Amino acid sequence: QVEIAKGPAGVDNGRGAASGYVNLSSKLANQEDAISGAVTLGTADYQRGTLDVNRTLGESSAVRVNLMKQEAGVDGRDEVENNFQGFAASLGLGLGTDTRTYINILSMEQSGIPDGGVPTIGLDGYYNAIFATGSLKGQTPERVDTENFYGSTSDFNDVKANMLTVRIEQDLAEGVTLRNTSRYGRTNQDQVLTGINAVTFVTPANKNSWTISRSRQGKDQTNQILTNQTNLTASFDAGGVKHDLVSGVEFVYESQLNYTMGIPFTSATSSSTAAQVNANLYDPKTTDVFQPVHRTGAKTDGETTTYAFYAQDTISFNEQWELSAGIRADRFHTKTDVITRQAAVTAPAPQTIPVGTLLASDAHLTDELFGWKLGGVYKPTVNGSVYVSYATSELPPGGANFALNTTNAANNINNPNLDPQEGTNAELGTKWNVLNNKLFLTAAVFRSTNENEIATNPDGSSVAVGEKQVEGLELGAVGSLTDKWQISAGLAFMDNEITRGNRTVDDPNTTTNEAASNNEGGAIQWSPKTTFTLWNSYTFDSGLVIGGGARYIDTMVSSSIVNSTALSTRSVLEFGDYWVLDAMASYPINKNISVQLNILNLTDEDYVGSLNNGGSRYYPGAPLSARLGVNFAF
Numbered sequence: 001q002v003e004i005a006k007g008p009a010g011v012d013n014g015r016g017a018a019s020g021y022v023n024l025s026s027k028l029a030n031q032e033d034a035i036s037g038a039v040t041l042g043t044a045d046y047q048r049g050t051l052d053v054n055r056t057l058g059e060s061s062a063v064r065v066n067l068m069k070q071e072a073g074v075d076g077r078d079e080v081e082n083n084f085q086g087f088a089a090s091l092g093l094g095l096g097t098d099t100r101t102y103i104n105i106l107s108m109e110q111s112g113i114p115d116g117g118v119p120t121i122g123l124d125g126y127y128n129a130i131f132a133t134g135s136l137k138g139q140t141p142e143r144v145d146t147e148n149f150y151g152s153t154s155d156f157n158d159v160k161a162n163m164l165t166v167r168i169e170q171d172l173a174e175g176v177t178l179r180n181t182s183r184y185g186r187t188n189q190d191q192v193l194t195g196i197n198a199v200t201f202v203t204p205a206n207k208n209s210w211t212i213s214r215s216r217q218g219k220d221q222t223n224q225i226l227t228n229q230t231n232l233t234a235s236f237d238a239g240g241v242k243h244d245l246v247s248g249v250e251f252v253y254e255s256q257l258n259y260t261m262g263i264p265f266t267s268a269t270s271s272s273t274a275a276q277v278n279a280n281l282y283d284p285k286t287t288d289v290f291q292p293v294h295r296t297g298a299k300t301d302g303e304t305t306t307y308a309f310y311a312q313d314t315i316s317f318n319e320q321w322e323l324s325a326g327i328r329a330d331r332f333h334t335k336t337d338v339i340t341r342q343a344a345v346t347a348p349a350p351q352t353i354p355v356g357t358l359l360a361s362d363a364h365l366t367d368e369l370f371g372w373k374l375g376g377v378y379k380p381t382v383n384g385s386v387y388v389s390y391a392t393s394e395l396p397p398g399g400a401n402f403a404l405n406t407t408n409a410a411n412n413i414n415n416p417n418l419d420p421q422e423g424t425n426a427e428l429g430t431k432w433n434v435l436n437n438k439l440f441l442t443a444a445v446f447r448s449t450n451e452n453e454i455a456t457n458p459d460g461s462s463v464a465v466g467e468k469q470v471e472g473l474e475l476g477a478v479g480s481l482t483d484k485w486q487i488s489a490g491l492a493f494m495d496n497e498i499t500r501g502n503r504t505v506d507d508p509n510t511t512t513n514e515a516a517s518n519n520e521g522g523a524i525q526w527s528p529k530t531t532f533t534l535w536n537s538y539t540f541d542s543g544l545v546i547g548g549g550a551r552y553i554d555t556m557v558s559s560s561i562v563n564s565t566a567l568s569t570r571s572v573l574e575f576g577d578y579w580v581l582d583a584m585a586s587y588p589i590n591k592n593i594s595v596q597l598n599i600l601n602l603t604d605e606d607y608v609g610s611l612n613n614g615g616s617r618y619y620p621g622a623p624l625s626a627r628l629g630v631n632f633a634f
Contacts, residue, residue: 001024001025002022002023002024002025003022003023003024003025004020004022004023005020005021005022005023006019006020006425007019007020007391007423007425007427007446007448008020008371008373008391008392008393008423008424008425008448009021009371009391009393010328010369010370010371010372010373010391010392010393010394010423011310011312011326011327011328011371011372011373011391012328014250014252014306014308014328014330014332014369014371015306015330015332015369015393015394015395015396015399015420016393016394016395016399016423017393017395017400017421017423017450018393018421018423018424018425018448018449018450019423019448026088026090026104026106026165027052027064027066027088027090028064028090028092028102028104029054029062029063029064029090029091029092029095029102030054030062030064030092030095031056031060031062031095031096032054032056033054033055033056034052034053034054034633034634035051035052035053035054035632035633035634036051036052036631036632036633036634037049037050037051037052037631037632038050038629038630038631038632039629039630040627040628040629040630041627041628041629042072042625042626042627042628043075043625043626043627044072044073044074044075044076044077044625045071045072045073046070046072046073046627047070047071047072048068048069048070048071048072048629049067049068049069049070050066050067050068051065051066051067051068052064052065052066053065053066059096060093060094060095060096060097061091061092061093061094061095062091062092062095063089063090063091063092064089064090064092065087065088065089065090066086066087066088066089067086067087068084068085068086068087069084069085069086070082070083070084070085071083074115074622075600075622075623075624075625076146076147076620076622076623076625077115077146077147077149077620078147078148078149079113079149079151079153079286080112080113080114080115080149081111081112081113082110082112083110083111083112084108084109084110084111085108085109086106086107086108086109087105087106087107087108088104088105088106088107089104089105090102090103090104090105091103091104098170098171099168099169099170099171100168100169101166101167101168101169102165102166102167102168102169103164103165103166104163104164104165104166104167105163105164105165106161106162106163106164106165107161107162107163108159108160108161108162109158109159109160109161110157110158110159110160111156111157111158111159112156112157113151113153113155113156113157114151114155114156114157114191114193115149115151115619116149116150116151116155116193116194116195116196116214116617117150117195117196117612117617117618117619118144118146118148118150118196118617118618118619118620119144119150119196119199119212119281119616119617120571120572120611120615120616120617120618121141121142121143121144121199121281122140122141122142122143122144123143123572123575123608123618124572124576125571125572125573125574125575126141126571126572126615127568127569127570127571127572127615128141128199128571129569130201130204134204135204135205136201136204136205141207142207142282144281144282145282146606146620148282148284149284149286150194150196150212150214150279150284151193151194151214151286152194152286152288152290153286154192154290155192155193155194156190156191156192157189157190157191157193158189158190158191159187159188159189159190160187160188161185161186161187161188162185162186162187163183163184163185163186164183164184164185165181165182165183166181166182166183167179167180167181167182168180168181175234175235175236176232176233176234176235176236177232177233177234178230178231178232179229179230179231179232179233180228180229180230180231181227181228181229181231182227182228183225183226183227183228184224184225184226185223185224185225186222186223186224186225187222187223187224188221188222188223189219189220189221189222190219190220191217191218191219191220192216192217192218192261192293193216193217193218193219194214194215194216194217194276194290195214195215195217195617196212196213196214196215196279196616196617197212197213197214197215197616197617198212198213198616199211199212199281200212200213200278207281207282208280208282208283210280210281210282211278211279211280211281212278212279212281212284213276213278214276214277214278214279215276216262216263216276216290216291216292216293217261217262217293218261218262218293218294219258219261220258220259220261220295221256221257221258221259222255222256222257223254223255223256224253224254224255224256225252225253225254225255226252226253226254227250227251227252227253228250228251229248229249229250229251230248230249230250231246231247231248232245232246232247232248233245233246241315241316241317242315242316243313243314243315243316244313244314244316245311245312245313245314246310246311246312246313247309247310247311247312248309248310248311249307249308249309249310250306250307250308250309250310251306251307251308252304252305252306252308253303253304253305253306254303254304254305254306254402255301255302255303255304255402256300256301256302256303256401256402256403257299257300257301257302258299258300258301258403259295259298259299260295260296260297260298260299260300260341261293261294261295261296262293262294262296263276263291263292263293263294264291264292264294264296265296265356267356268356269354269355269356270355270356271343271344271355273291274291275291276290276291277289296341297339297341297358298338298339298340298341298358299338299339300336300337300338300339300403301336301337301338302334302335302336302337302398302401302402302403302404303334303335303402304332304333304334304335304398304399304402305332305333306330306331306332307330307331307332308328308329308330308331309328309329310326310327310328310329311326311327311328312324312325312326312327312373313325313326319379319382320378320379320380321376321377321378321379322376322377322379323375323376323377324373324374324375324376324377324389325372325373325374325375326372326373326374327370327371327372328369328370328371328372329368329369329370330368330369330370330371331366331367331368331369332366332367332368332369332396333364333365333366334364334365334366334396334397334398334399334402334404334416335362335363335364335404336362336363336364336398336402336403336404336406337360337361337362338360338361338362338363338406339358339359339360340358340359340361341356341357341358341359342354342355342356342357342358342359343355361406361407362406363398363404363405363406363408363416364404364416365396365397365398365404365416367396367420369394369396369420370394371391371392371393371394372391372392373389373390373391373392374389374390374391375387375388375389375390376388376389383432383433383434383437384430384431384432384433385430385431385432386428386429386430387427387428387429387430387431388427388428388429389425389426389427390424390425390426390427391424391425392422392423392424392425393422393423394420394421394422394423395420395421395423396420396421397413397414397415397416397417397418397420398414398416399420404416410461410462410463411454411456411462412454413453413454413464418452418454418464419452419464420452421450421451421452421453421464422450422451422452423448423449423450423451424448424449424451425446425447425448425449426446426447427444427445427446427447428444428445428446429442429443429444429445429446430442430443430444435479435480435481438479438480438481439477439478439479439480439481439487440476440477440478440479441476441477442474442475442476442477443473443474443475443476444473444474445471445472445473445474446470446471446472446473446474447469447470447471448469448470448471449467449468449469449470450467450468450469451466451467452464452465452466453466453467453468454466455500455501455502455503455520456502456503456504456517457503457504458503458504460504465500466498466500466501466502467498467499467500467501468496468497468498468499468524469496469497469499470494470495470496470524470527471494471495471496472492472493472494472495473492473493474490474491474492474493475490475491475492476489476490476491477489477490484538484539484540485536485537485538486536486537486538486539487534487535487536488533488534488535489532489533489534489535490531490532490533490534491530491531491532492530492531492532493529493530494527494528494529494530494531495529496523496524496527496529497521497522497523497524498519498520498521498522498523498524498560499520499521500520501518501519501520501521501522501560502517502518502519502520503518503520504517504518516561516563516566517561518561518562518563518566519560519561519562520562521562522559522560522561522562523557523560524560525556525557525558525559525560525613526556526557526558526610527556527557528553528554528555528556528577529554529555530552530554530577531552531553531554532550532551532552533549533550533551533552534549534550534551535547535548535549536548536549537584542587543587543588543594544585544586544587545584545585545586545587546583546584546585547583547584547585548581548582548583548584549581549582549583550579550580550581550582551579551580551581551582552577552578552579552580553577553578554577555574555575555576555577556574556575557573557574558572558573558574558575558611558612558613558615559573559613559615570615571614571615571616572611572615572618573615575607575608575611575618576607576608578605578607578608578621579603579605580600580601580603580605580607580621581601581602581603581605582598582599582600582601582602583598583599583602584596584597584598584599585597586631592632592633592634593630593631593632594630594631594632595628595629595630595631596628596629596630596631597626597627597628597629598626598627598628598629599624599625599626600622600624600625600626600627601621601622601623601624601625602624603624604623604624605621606620606621606623607620607621608620608621609621609622
């Protein structure tokens with residue numbers, strides 16, 4: 001299952017940003033023999049099969065195996081492929097006894113042709129000076145076909161992930177359990193991707209001669225994790241008050257090795273690389289000559305070792321009042337080793353180090369992090385509650401990728417001399433079970449803040465004083481309106497702002513380049529003000545299930561800058577709101593087999609799924625598509 005935790009989670013995970021995290025909970029062996037799975041076909045050559053087998057090996061042992069394989073194109077995109085195959089196994093020993101052991105293995109592989117995007121020319125808000133003041137002034141450029149593929153069929157994205165987890169549980173007494181979990185995981189991503197950039201209007205009046213530049217990008221990254229966690233859970237009464245305590249210690253080693261990839265240099269002592277030929281804007285060819293991508297000799301090798309203690313207690317004073325408090329303290333050491341390649345020095349500065357020389361540098365950081373959360377719950381009735389909570393988290397330099405900045409650049413968030421970013425979330429909410437506990441309703445108001453981000457002052461200095469803030473209201477409903485009608489709905493309103501940001505000049509109307517980065521008071525990128533989701537399903541007496549739903553995303557901005565002059569020359573500052581409607585139907589052939597049809601984007605809505613920061617390329621949302629599957633369970 002997938003669990004989404006919103007807001008700062010320093011108590012749960014240690015270092016982290018203010019946005020929260022996603023947790024994947026794996027299937028475990030159990031004491032019930034069962035076989036289930038699905039075979040699904042769909043548009044864009046979609047083919048997927050899954051199998052889940054659980055078998056008991058005795059009174060207290062069982063094994064569970066999951067298999068998955070997928071081969072598929074991407075709806076609405078030529079050439080792009082997303083292929084997966086995976087294997088997961090779980091061995092359970094001592095099931096149903098006071099001492100239980102789970103040994104879990106996961107192996108996943110991903111392959112296919114990655115997507116470099118589509119040019120934004122012709123979209124609402126597209127800007128290029130040639131259409132504003134140049135030779136094509138007043139003309140509206142034509143959009144490109146959203147199926148166009150600008151890369152090479154030799155592009156690839158290969159990912160291999162392997163993980164071993166061993167968990168031992170011991171019931172020490174009634175309500176008291178000790179768990180120890182050890183895990184080793186290794187993931188490697190090897191990728192070559194052709195991206196697109198600026199349009200060249202070769203002969204302005206002839207659109208068939210327009211081209212778009214392409215970049216050949218590579219990624220060769222390996223991540224490893226080795227961790228051991230000892231966790232104690234205990235439920236007990238003390239002084240007439242009930243406690244549910246969770247506490248533990250954790251030791252984690254994490255590493256990330258990145259080899260710099262690029263088009264080969266023309267010689268060992270050159271800073272020049274071969275040029276990648278442009279693509280025809282409206283008629284790209286996969287038969288063009290594509291430059292190879294290799295390791296350049298540069299790399300970044302980072303690692304972090306963490307020692308942590310955490311504890312959380314939920315105190316029930318009576319049937320109406322609860323108090324929850326949690327803390328986590330981490331001590332970590334991050335080390336980064338960097339190899340760079342000496343580039344050519346611009347005259348008149350002397351070239352003291354030969355071009356192509358490999359140079360080594362490193363950086364270290366040892367520090368402590370502290371996260372805490374506090375919450376209270378009041379239950380005015382047995383079916384309703386009101387709660388208030390406050391939570392924090394800290395993200396130190398290099399905390400996201402173990403890559404400390406080795407030059408101590410003041411404007412780099414990974415400068416080891418900077419304080420950690422600090423995230424906080426304050427929330428007031430209520431939860432109610434209605435319709436005889438069949439429907440669950442929630443409502444919450446919140447304020448989430450991230451502090452100590454890099455911001456530039458009017459004097460040009462960069463300091464970690466930046467702050468982003470999101471305030472909002474979230475409503476939810478999950479459950480049954482009748483015995484046959486299921487519903488899941490969510491509505492969120494968010495007001496977001498960069499409350500402290502770049503202020504590189506004092507005059508807000510200046511036309512200087514410095515003003516192009518001013519963002520204090522601007523909106524946070526990619527943060528819609530309103531989002532809505534709805535899903536309904538109705539089950540008929542025959543077993544037929546009909547379902548349908550809607551997704552709404554409000555307009556999002558691609559730039560946080562506030563200077564009007566700078567904004568007037570930016571391309572595609574925002575992409576519009578959109579609705580997407582989906583539907584499904586399933587029917588049981590017998591008690592073991594059912595068929596299911598899913599139709600996505602029923603109205604074939606044309607929308608922008610995502611956009612790059614510069615506004616030059618975007619990824620179209622998936623068009624009308626379908627999946628037809630057979631599900632079985634024995």
